[in-house]
Structures are given as C-alpha cells and as structure tokens.
Amino acid sequence: MGGLSWISDEWIKFFEVSYDGIIIADGEGRIVYINPASERLEEVDKDYIVGRLARDLEEEGIYEVSVTVKTLRERKPVSLMQYKGGKQLVITGIPIFEDEEIKWVYINERDVTELNKIKRDSEEVKAIAEKYKRQLEELQVREEAKSEMIAGSKAMEKTAALLERIAPTDILVLIEGESGTGKDVHARWIHRHSLRKEKPFVKIDCGALSETLLESELFGYTKGAFTGASTTGKKGLVEAADGGTLFLDEIGEVPLGLQVKLLRLIQDKVFVPVGSVEEKTVDIRIIAATNRNLKEMIEEGTFREDLYYRLNVVPVKLPPLRERKEDLFYLIEYFLQKYNKKYGFHKKIQNKAISRLCDYNWPGNIRELSNVMERLLVVVPKAAIDAGDVETVIGCRGEEVIRTDDDEEKCYDEAFGEFEHYYLKRMIQVCKTNGELAQKTGLSASTLKRKLRKYGLRAKDRTKNEP
Structure with missing residues (x-):
C-alpha cells in the first residue's frame, strides 16, 4: 500500500x-x-x-x-x-x-438490496393495510346502519343501501317521516359519509323561528339592516355551511315569502343577505326534512310546487316505529348497550319486559324509545329490568305485538304459536351465540332445540368455537 x-x-x-x-x-x-x-x-x-x-x-x-x-x-x-x-x-x-x-x-x-427489499415489503404491507382499512370502514358503515339510525327490517335495510349510494354524491335529499323517526340522525349520517365530511354540518329548525328571524338566521344581514341588528352585521347559517352540508329541518314550516329565496339558493347556490343588494355564492349540499305532507300543502297553497320538486330529488321515507316493530329487538338491544356504557351499568332486560316494550305503540317513535330505555336503566335500581318496571314507565297494558285481520277467529294455541315463532326468529337475530339465545329466552338447550325445529328455524351455530 x-x-x-x-x-x-x-x-x-x-x-x-x-x-x-x-x-x-x-x-x-x-x-x-x-x-x-x-x-x-x-x-x-x-x-x-x-x-x-x-x-x-x-x-x-x-x-x-x-x-x-x-x-x-x-x-x-x-x-x-x-x-x-x-x-x-x-x-x-x-x-x-x-x-x-x-x-x-x-x-x-x-x-442497498436489503433496504430496498424492506422498502418494497413495507409498501406491500402498507397497501394491504390500506385495503383492510377500507374494508373495516365499509363494515363500520354497515354496523352504524344497524344502530340508532337503521335497524334490521327489510324496509330499513333498503333505506341503508340507498343512503350508502347517495352519501358520496352531492344530490339533494328530502327526508320524510314523523317526529322522532330519526330524520336528524339520517341527515348527519349522510354528511359523515360524504366527501364533505371534513366540512361543517349546519342544521336549522325552520319551524322554530318567525319568518323575519328565519331569513336573517339563514342568510345573515348587513350592519343596520333592521332595528336591533348588530352594528357589524352577521354571517348567516348558509354562509357558515360553505363547503359542507346545510340541513333544513322541518322545511314544511318555511313561510311562503321565504320559499322563493330558498328556491334560488337550491337552484343557483346564490343568496342575498338581509339589507344587502349584493349576491353571495356558496358551495353547499342541501338536505331537507319534514314531518308534514308537502303534497297536501301544495294543494292548500301553503307550499310552492316548484320548491317541492327541487327538494324531492331523492326522497327518503322513514316509516314510524309502529309500522316496523320487528326493529324493536335491535333497537332495544342497541339502547340497552348504549346507556349501560354511558352510565357504567351492566343491567339486563327480561324477556317479559321486552314483550311489554313491543306491545307499546310508540307514538314518539325512536326518540321516545331512547328516552324510555335511558329512564329504565337510570331509575330502576335492580340489575334486571322486568315487565312491571316497563309498565310503570310507559303504562303499556297488552296491545298486541302481532295483529292480523283474523285474530278473533284464531284459537289461543294458534295465536300464541304465531307470536312464539315471531319472537324466536327475532331473538336469533339479536343473540350472538346459542348459549346467549338460551339464556335470554330462559329456555333449556333441549327445549330451545325442539322449538326451533318446530318452526323451521336455525340458530347461529357459533358455540362450536366457544371455549
């Protein structure tokens, strides 16, 4: 060297x-x-x-x-x-x-052979992770669709599928249903699963304000626009929702005079603040909801026909809870878990109590059911809620869960058989294992097996994997 x-x-x-x-x-x-x-x-x-x-x-x-x-x-x-x-x-x-x-x-x-191999492997792992992340997100969407917003009936499963298709778009949606059916929940679900989910979701109850106040709340106003107005003016909810979603709840309560402005907003995404002559443009998605029959209002002259057809691009109709009682099993279980978690409880609800809840007509729909379940868990001091507790809260006294036109022509055994078939079918959907099904129904394994065979039902075969 x-x-x-x-x-x-x-x-x-x-x-x-x-x-x-x-x-x-x-x-x-x-x-x-x-x-x-x-x-x-x-x-x-x-x-x-x-x-x-x-x-x-x-x-x-x-x-x-x-x-x-x-x-x-x-x-x-x-x-x-x-x-x-x-x-x-x-x-x-x-x-x-x-x-x-x-x-x-x-x-x-x-x-750098090994380094590049590690890099390639890392990229492959990342791609696989992204794939599973997307799959998990899709599963989460479906699970959410089975909770408070959507349950398990065929009608609501169709609604869930519809919402999954329209959520990523900007198409206008009109949600119709009685008070308490979950219109607000549906609107928020659409927003959370849209491309605007990172932007604002702004809701206004159109029936809670007078025409003047509703206009200023929606479109804002310039300084000195009216007596008592702020000296600096105020930005309206339409502008606050820019880039996101504007939810117009109880759209049927909007006065005729203001419906023209709403029509312009929906058509052109343009509005004029109160006291101004300058137009403003916004980028918003609009979801409307109503518990009123807008077609009847058109005939009465209290709702504009052109506004109705602008709003009614994709109608989502929510049936009242009394028309989809098969969903009660899912919803009762959902609210039981929700409020147990909220208050740190581990309470259960007995089968007869579930039956009493199913008997009730639920005029307040899902909102009322939510309130009743929360009240039962908080007020009842016992670990297990029974039928008497339910009767104390809602006073239901045996309005039948299943009604048919020919009930009065049936014998007791036949009518009871129908209810038993219906009851077991729904409990199978709620319970995760055969053991849980036996526990919740209060039936022995052999009796349960015999009854399921009688009605041609199959329980979820998951107990084989249980320890």
Whole structure:
C-alpha cells in the first residue's frame, strides 16, 4: 500500500473492517486501494484491480460505468446505482483536491438490496393495510346502519343501501317521516359519509323561528339592516355551511315569502343577505326534512310546487316505529348497550319486559324509545329490568305485538304459536351465540332445540368455537 503511505495504519484498519466497500484512486484514475468489503460487493480480486486505471477496467467491462472516471471528468461528487451479482449498489465518488487539481478519488459502495427489499415489503404491507382499512370502514358503515339510525327490517335495510349510494354524491335529499323517526340522525349520517365530511354540518329548525328571524338566521344581514341588528352585521347559517352540508329541518314550516329565496339558493347556490343588494355564492349540499305532507300543502297553497320538486330529488321515507316493530329487538338491544356504557351499568332486560316494550305503540317513535330505555336503566335500581318496571314507565297494558285481520277467529294455541315463532326468529337475530339465545329466552338447550325445529328455524351455530 505504498501509494497510501500518507494514511496511518489505524485508518487502514478502519477501512479493512468497514461494512461498506471503499476504493481509493489517484488523480490519474489508478486504483491504489480496495478493501475486503468492496472485493465482496464487486466480486473481484484486489490483486487484479489495484494498480490499474479505472478507464481500462471500464473498457474491460469490470465496471459498467466507472464512478472514478465520471468523478475525474465532472470534478464533483458523483453517485450511481449499479447491479452486481444480483446486488443493488449505491456507489459514490468524492474528489479530493490539492492546488485545484484532483489528488485522490474516494469511492464508497453500499449494498442497498436489503433496504430496498424492506422498502418494497413495507409498501406491500402498507397497501394491504390500506385495503383492510377500507374494508373495516365499509363494515363500520354497515354496523352504524344497524344502530340508532337503521335497524334490521327489510324496509330499513333498503333505506341503508340507498343512503350508502347517495352519501358520496352531492344530490339533494328530502327526508320524510314523523317526529322522532330519526330524520336528524339520517341527515348527519349522510354528511359523515360524504366527501364533505371534513366540512361543517349546519342544521336549522325552520319551524322554530318567525319568518323575519328565519331569513336573517339563514342568510345573515348587513350592519343596520333592521332595528336591533348588530352594528357589524352577521354571517348567516348558509354562509357558515360553505363547503359542507346545510340541513333544513322541518322545511314544511318555511313561510311562503321565504320559499322563493330558498328556491334560488337550491337552484343557483346564490343568496342575498338581509339589507344587502349584493349576491353571495356558496358551495353547499342541501338536505331537507319534514314531518308534514308537502303534497297536501301544495294543494292548500301553503307550499310552492316548484320548491317541492327541487327538494324531492331523492326522497327518503322513514316509516314510524309502529309500522316496523320487528326493529324493536335491535333497537332495544342497541339502547340497552348504549346507556349501560354511558352510565357504567351492566343491567339486563327480561324477556317479559321486552314483550311489554313491543306491545307499546310508540307514538314518539325512536326518540321516545331512547328516552324510555335511558329512564329504565337510570331509575330502576335492580340489575334486571322486568315487565312491571316497563309498565310503570310507559303504562303499556297488552296491545298486541302481532295483529292480523283474523285474530278473533284464531284459537289461543294458534295465536300464541304465531307470536312464539315471531319472537324466536327475532331473538336469533339479536343473540350472538346459542348459549346467549338460551339464556335470554330462559329456555333449556333441549327445549330451545325442539322449538326451533318446530318452526323451521336455525340458530347461529357459533358455540362450536366457544371455549
């Protein structure tokens, strides 16, 4: 290593044990040193390399492109990517100057094969993770659709499927249903699963304000627009919803005079603040809801026909709870879990109590059911809510769960059989395992098996995997 006499033996020892390949060439491009790592990476013998010119080695094909030659030519640090024996190498040449002339070229070689493999594996893992994340999000959407907003009846499953299709779009939605059927919940669900979910969701109850106040709340006003107005003016809810969703609850309560302005907003996304003559443009999605029959209002002359057809692009009709009592099992279980979690309880509800809840007509719909379930869990001091507790809260006294036109012509056994069939069918949907089904129904395993066979029902066969 006479050419490297200027380097101490200690430094040479460092070079010899380096994991990276190290090559040193002189100012003419003659290789004067190559360490063991470089021999391994280049798959060459140092006795064949040391003392030779880099350009000759390049011509012989030892190097596809010589970093030494390229560094001497460009007179600046150079990095190349080369493949040797299935290995991917990053090779960097650094010129060392003396009196403005290149005295030495220091070459460092690093095997990045494993690093790139790890990077590729990481990208594959990331892609798989993203795939499962999307699948989990889709499952979450479906699970949410079975909770407070949507339950398990066929009618509501169709509604869930409809909402999944329209949520990512900007199409206008009109939600119709009695008070308490969940119009607000549906509107918020649509927003949360839309492309505007990161933007505001702004709700206004159109029936809670007078015409003047409703107009100023919706469209805002300029300073001094009316007596008592703010001296600086006020931004309205329409403008506050810019980029997001505006939910017009109880749209049927909007006075005729203001319906014209709403029509312009829906058609052109343009409005004029109270007291101003300048139009403002917004980018909003509009969802409307009503508990009134808008077609009847059109005939009465209290609702504009053109506004109705602008609103009624995608109608979502929510049936009252009394017309979808099969959903009660899902909803009772949902609210039981919700309020147990909220208050840190572990309470249960007996089967007869569930039957009493199913007997009730629920004029207040899901909102009333939610309130009743919360009240039962908080007020009842026992660990298990019974039928008497339910009767105390809602006073239901046996309005039948199942009604048919010929009930009065049926004997007791036939009528009871219908209810038992219906009851077991719904409990199968609620319970996660056969053991839970037996526990909640209060039936022994053998009795349960016999009754399921009687009605041609099959329980969820999950107990095989239970410990």
